[in-house]
Amino acid sequence: STQGEVQTVDVGVVGAGFAGLYLLHRLRKAGLSAVALDTANDVGGTWYWNRYPGARCDIQTVDYSYTFDPELETAWQWSEKYATQPEILRYLGFVADRYDLRRDIRFGTRVLGAAWDQSKERWLLTTDKGPAVSCRHYVMATGCLSQPKPPEIDGVQDFKGEIYFTSRWPHDGVDLSGKRVAVIGTGSSAIQSIPIIAEQASQLTVFQRTPNFALPAHNGPLPADRAAQLAQDRNALREQARWSLTGVPIPPATEFSWQMTEAERRERFEKLWASGDLVGMLTQLWADQGVDADGNALLADLIREKIHEIVKDPETAEALTPHDHPFGAKRPCLDTNYYQTFNRPNVTLVNLRQEPIASITANGIKTEKRSFDIDVIVFATGFDAMTGAIRAVHPIKGRGGKSLDDSWANGPETYLGLTVAGFPNLFLITGPGSPSVLSNMAVSIEQHVDFVVDRLSAMREGGFTTIEPTDTAQAGWMRHMADCSTVTLHRLANTWYTGANVPGKPQTLMPYTGGVGPYRGICNEIVSRGMLGFKLTGPNGATQC
Ligand code: NA7
Numbered sequence: 001s002t003q004g005e006v007q008t009v010d011v012g013v014v015g016a017g018f019a020g021l022y023l024l025h026r027l028r029k030a031g032l033s034a035v036a037l038d039t040a041n042d043v044g045g046t047w048y049w050n051r052y053p054g055a056r057c058d059i060q061t062v063d064y065s066y067t068f069d070p071e072l073e074t075a076w077q078w079s080e081k082y083a084t085q086p087e088i089l090r091y092l093g094f095v096a097d098r099y100d101l102r103r104d105i106r107f108g109t110r111v112l113g114a115a116w117d118q119s120k121e122r123w124l125l126t127t128d129k130g131p132a133v134s135c136r137h138y139v140m141a142t143g144c145l146s147q148p149k150p151p152e153i154d155g156v157q158d159f160k161g162e163i164y165f166t167s168r169w170p171h172d173g174v175d176l177s178g179k180r181v182a183v184i185g186t187g188s189s190a191i192q193s194i195p196i197i198a199e200q201a202s203q204l205t206v207f208q209r210t211p212n213f214a215l216p217a218h219n220g221p222l223p224a225d226r227a228a229q230l231a232q233d234r235n236a237l238r239e240q241a242r243w244s245l246t247g248v249p250i251p252p253a254t255e256f257s258w259q260m261t262e263a264e265r266r267e268r269f270e271k272l273w274a275s276g277d278l279v280g281m282l283t284q285l286w287a288d289q290g291v292d293a294d295g296n297a298l299l300a301d302l303i304r305e306k307i308h309e310i311v312k313d314p315e316t317a318e319a320l321t322p323h324d325h326p327f328g329a330k331r332p333c334l335d336t337n338y339y340q341t342f343n344r345p346n347v348t349l350v351n352l353r354q355e356p357i358a359s360i361t362a363n364g365i366k367t368e369k370r371s372f373d374i375d376v377i378v379f380a381t382g383f384d385a386m387t388g389a390i391r392a393v394h395p396i397k398g399r400g401g402k403s404l405d406d407s408w409a410n411g412p413e414t415y416l417g418l419t420v421a422g423f424p425n426l427f428l429i430t431g432p433g434s435p436s437v438l439s440n441m442a443v444s445i446e447q448h449v450d451f452v453v454d455r456l457s458a459m460r461e462g463g464f465t466t467i468e469p470t471d472t473a474q475a476g477w478m479r480h481m482a483d484c485s486t487v488t489l490h491r492l493a494n495t496w497y498t499g500a501n502v503p504g505k506p507q508t509l510m511p512y513t514g515g516v517g518p519y520r521g522i523c524n525e526i527v528s529r530g531m532l533g534f535k536l537t538g539p540n541g542a543t544q545c
Pocket of ligand 1: 145151152153183184186187188189190207208209211331352380381382383496501
C-alpha cells in the first residue's frame with residue numbers, strides 16, 4: 001500500500017537484474033509483498049548497462065540461465081554457446097514478462113539511503129523519485145560489477161572529443177568509423193570490445209596497465225553434446241552445477257601435473273585451448289593448477305607461448321604477456337581475435353608500465369614519452385567491485401544508527417556474504433563473503449534467493465520478525481574466509497577481487513574461495529541446525545543460535 005509519501009511492503013529490493021527478478025518471482029509465490037527499485041529504465045541489471053561492442057557472457061549460456069522452472073528452460077533457446085548482451089537482455093525481458101514482474105518494479109528510481117527503525121522493526125528506503133519504501137526486509141540485489149570506477153586520470157574534463165565508458169555504453173550505439181579511438185584498460189570488457197572497435201576505427205590505440213590472460217572462445221552455435229546432455233537429463237546436470245566448485249557442471253581434473261609427462265600436459269592443454277571453455281581451463285587441466293604456484297606456472301607458460309605464437313611483433317607480444325599474476329588469480333578472459341587484433345596495421349599497444357599516462361589533454365592522451373591525437377576515448381577501466389554498489393546506497397544505517405561505512409571501514413565483514421551483524425533483516429545477494437564472482441553467477445544468485453525467501457517464509461511461520469547474525473558468527477565466517485583464501489592463489493594478485501583496483505579501498509579478498517557446492521552445504525547445515533549463528537526475534541520470543 002502507498003500512504004502519503006511511503007510505500008509499505010514486506011520486502012524492499014534494490015536492483016532488477018538477474019537476482020532482483022528471481023527474487024520478485026519467489027517472494028510473490030511465497031505470499032510476500034515486494035517492490036524492486038532500479039535506476040535503469042528497464043530490467044537487466046548489468047546486461048542493461050554493459051552494451052559495449054562485443055559484450056557477451058563467458059560462461060556457456062546454457063549454464064548461465066535460470067533453472068527454477070523447467071518450463072522456462074524449454075520455452076527459451078539460446079542461439080549461441082556464448083550469448084551476446086542483446087540476447088541475454090532479451091532473455092531477462094522474456095522472464096520479466098512471463099512472470100509479470102514489471103508491475104512490482106519502479107524503474108528510473110535511485111535508492112538514496114536506508115535506515116533501520118528499531119521501534120517499528122522496519123527499514124525505510126529513501127528514493128530520488130516517488131514515495132519512500134517502508135519494508136520489513138531489505139535486500140540488496142545490486143550486483144558485484146555494477147558501480148563503475150571513476151577514470152582517475154588527470155585532464156579528463158579538458159578532452160574535447162567523445163568519452164564513453166564500456167559500462168555505460170549509449171543505447172543507440174556509437175559510430176566509431178574513421179575515428180582515432182583510444183581504449184584504456186585491458187580487462188574483460190576491453191578484451192571483448194577491442195577486436196570489434198579495431199574493425200571500425202581508423203586507428204585504435206590500446207593503453208594497457210596490466211596484461212591479462214585470455215583464451216579463445218571459439219564461439220558458435222550451442223555445442224551439440226551439451227544440447228543432447230541437457231535434453232537427456234536436465235535436472236541431473238543442474239544439480240551437478242549446484243554442487244560443483246564453480247557452478248558449472250563439468251568434473252574437475254583429479255590428476256596432478258607431476259603425474260603427467262610434458263607431452264601429456266601439452267596435449268591436455270591444446271585440447272582445452274581448442275575447446276573454448278574458460279571454466280574448463282580453470283578446472284580441468286590438472287588438479288594443482290589453482291592451488292599450487294608451480295602447477296599454475298606450467299599452465300601459465302603454455303598460454304604465454306600461445307600469445308607469442310599469435311602476435312607477430314615480439315615486443316608487442318611480450319607487452320601483452322602477463323608475468324605478474326598466476327593464471328586465474330585475476331579474472332581471466334574469453335576472447336574472439338583479441339591477440340590477433342594487435343597484428344592489424346591500425347592498432348597500437350601502449351605499455352603503461354613503461355610510459356604511464358601523464359594526462360589527458362584537449363586533443364588526446366599524453367604518456368610520459370609520447371602524445372597521441374585521439375577523437376574518442378573508451379574507458380574500460382572496471383568497477384568498484386562487490387562493495388561499490390552496496391555502498392552507493394548511502395548511508396545504510398543499522399541498529400542504533402550505526403552505518404555500514406563504519407562496520408566495513410577495514411573491508412566488508414559479513415556472515416555468509418549474505419547478512420551483516422548490526423543490520424537486522426538486511427540481505428546481500430551474492431555479497432562479499434559468498435562465492436559470487438568466483439562462480440557462475442546464475443547458480444549463486446538462485447541459491448541466495450532461495451535461501452532468503454525460504455528463511456523469510458520460515459520466520460513468518462515461526463512468528464519471528466527480525467533476523468541478524470551474531471558478532472561471533474560473523475567473526476567466525478571471516479576467519480573461515482581467511483583460512484580458505486590461503487588455499488587458492490587468488491591472494492597472489494592485485495585485482496578487483498581484493499579491492500586493489502580502487503585507490504584507497506581496503507584490501508581483502510572479497511569472494512569466498514571455498515567453492516559453490518561446499519558453500520551450499522554450509523548454508524543448508526546452518527538451516528538444519530536451527531539457524532546457527534543467527535539471532536531471531538519476534539512477538540513470540542527470541543532465539544539465539
Ligand atoms: P576490469 O577487469 O577491472 O578491467 C579494468 C582494466 O582497466 C584493467 O586492465 C585495469 O588495469 C585498467 N585500468 C583501470 N584503471 C586504470 C587507469 N586509471 N589507468 C589505466 N588503466 C586502468 O574491468 P572489466 O570491465 O574489463 O571486467 C570486469 C568483469 O566483468 C570481468 O572480469 C567479468 O567478470 C565481467 P589494472 O589491471 O588495474 O592494472
